[in-house]
Amino acid sequence: xxxxxxxxxxxxxxxxxxxxxxxxxxxxxxxxxxxxxxxxxxxxxxxxxxxxxxxxxxxxxxxxxxxxxxxxxxxxxxxxxxxxxxxxxxxxxxxxxxxxxxxxxxxxxxxxxxxxxxxxxxxxxxxxxxxxxxxxxxxxxxxxxxxxxxxxxxxxxxxxxxxxxxxxxxxxxxxxx
Numbered sequence: 001x002x003x004x005x006x007x008x009x010x011x012x013x014x015x016x017x018x019x020x021x022x023x024x025x026x027x028x029x030x031x032x033x034x035x036x037x038x039x040x041x042x043x044x045x046x047x048x049x050x051x052x053x054x055x056x057x058x059x060x061x062x063x064x065x066x067x068x069x070x071x072x073x074x075x076x077x078x079x080x081x082x083x084x085x086x087x088x089x090x091x092x093x094x095x096x097x098x099x100x101x102x103x104x105x106x107x108x109x110x111x112x113x114x115x116x117x118x119x120x121x122x123x124x125x126x127x128x129x130x131x132x133x134x135x136x137x138x139x140x141x142x143x144x145x146x147x148x149x150x151x152x153x154x155x156x157x158x159x160x161x162x163x164x165x166x167x168x169x170x171x172x173x174x175x176x177x
Contacts, residue, residue, distance in 0.1 A: 002029045003051035005060075010038050010046040015127075016120070019046055035060035037120040040129060041083050064148065073100070079132070080116040104150040112142040 010019055016037045023032055033054045035047040044067070049057050074092035077084030115121045117132040121140060124131070131138045 002027045003053050004049075005053050005056065006048045006050060008046045008048060010043060012041055012043050015040050016046055020048065023048060023050070033057050035063075036065065039081075039118065039120050041081055041118075079118040081118065084118070101150075108147050108149060110144060110146050113145045114142045115140045 006023070008019055008023075010016065016034050020032050020034060024030060027050065029050050031052075031054050032048060032050050035049070035057055038044060038046055047060055049055075049060070072082075073095060074090040075086060076088040077086055079085075115128065117138065117140070118129040119127075119140070121128045123138045123140065128138055128140060
C-alpha cells in the first residue's frame with residue numbers, strides 16, 4: 001500500500017480521472033483522489049493523494065490556486081478555449097495593455113461566474129464537457145467565486161483565486177470581440 005502526496009504535471013487530452021486511473025494501475029492503490037479537477041484540455045499541476053493521505057484532500061482542495069494562461073484577444077470560440085470552433089474575430093490592434101489591465105480589474109473580488117459548456121463541472125450526473133461534446137446543451141448556473149488578483153504580462157495571465165473559479169471563463173468577457 002502507498003500513502004502520500006504526489007504532484008503530477010497533467011498533459012492536455014487527459015482528464016483528471018485518467019491520471020487517477022493510471023496511477024491506480026501503476027501502484028495497485030485504490031484510495032487515490034485529486035485536489036481539484038483540471039479540464040481535459042488544461043495542462044498543469046494535479047495534486048494527488050494516495051492511501052491514508054486522501055484525508056488531506058479536504059484541506060488541499062479548498063486551498064487557493066494560481067493559474068497561468070496565454071490568451072488571444074479578439075477571438076471567440078464556441079468552447080471559450082483554443083480547442084473550439086471560431087465564432088467571431090475582431091481587430092484588437094488598438095487595445096493597450098492598460099485597457100486590458102482595467103478590464104481584468106473588473107473581475108477581481110467576489111464575483112458571479114458561469115462555467116463554460118466544456119468545463120469539468122458535474123451536470124445531471126456527467127461532466128459538462130462530455131455533454132457539450134455529445135451535442136447536448138446544458139444549463140450551467142453561475143457560481144460565486146473569489147478572485148484575489150490578476151497579473152497580465154503581454155497577454156499571459158497569472159490568476160490567484162479560491163476554489164471553483166474557472167480562469168478561462170473570466171477571460172471570455174475581456175477577450176471576446
